[in-house]
Amino acid sequence: MELATSSQIPFIISILFSLAAGACAGSFINATAMRTAADKKWWGGERSSCDKCGKVLQAPDLVPIFSFIFLRGRCRYCGEPISRRHFAVEVISAAGTAALFARWGLSPALAFSLAVFWFSLFNSLTDIEIGYIYDVWAVALGALGMLMRIPAGWPAMIDGALGGLIGFGFIAMVILVSRGGMGWGDAMLMLGIGGAVGWRYSALSLYVGFMVGGVIVLPLLAMKKLKRKDAIPLGPFLAAGSVIVLFFGNVLVRRLSYFMSARPGWPWG
Ligand SMILES: [Zn+2]
Structure with missing residues (x-):
């Protein structure tokens, strides 16, 4: 053989x-x-x-x-x-x-994927080790993403800006409503990820990130392995959500085409 x-x-x-x-x-x-x-x-x-x-x-x-x-x-x-x-x-x-x-x-999608993956890994590591996401390293990903979007023109750049806005805005809303649990580091993390991946993948990353967080954190709370007031770093769940979307985002976008356009947008296809 x-x-x-x-x-x-x-x-x-x-x-x-x-x-x-x-x-x-x-x-x-x-x-x-x-x-x-x-x-x-x-x-x-x-x-x-x-x-x-x-x-x-x-x-x-x-x-x-x-x-x-x-x-x-x-x-x-x-x-x-x-x-x-x-x-x-x-x-x-x-x-x-x-x-x-x-x-x-x-492909361009690979360059974006690696940027999101590597930066998210860095930000997750500091969040796990000391419970802190450095704004500068969260925002750097968004800035890099916007730079990489320039060759693709205005639609791609607007997509990135909307992605950052959705990511930041959604977490900001959660912070203001829940008063605790999530921090501004998480909002900055999603500002950076959203700026790189664009609005559709940004929304999906939030969705998948909260699902992953829920699937892991809720049973631990139920089994009393975690207490509500324990400081649980949530950045890694959001990062994991965004990385899962790098693999399966296109399938999800097509599934959700009822309210998202059927195409995932540049550079994803
Ligand atoms: Zn030694």
């Missing part, structure tokens, strides 16, 4: 490449999110070091995913366990990046 026909080889190579690129992006995003949350500079004198013994890590310790596996999750110098967080973020980023490549191929 042949492993792959020759016509599949370019696709397989590009999937392997996107796995590797995604793992490296994940490693970078994780490191910068940790430094941002700890109020440290991204660049400068500081090299990556073991969280436990502080030894500066060398190249073989820093290969995303593989170092963790070959070192069996332990620091080469002190033998203490390495936080699984590094490995988990690298795997999530590699898998998501390759899956988005498989979904969209080399």
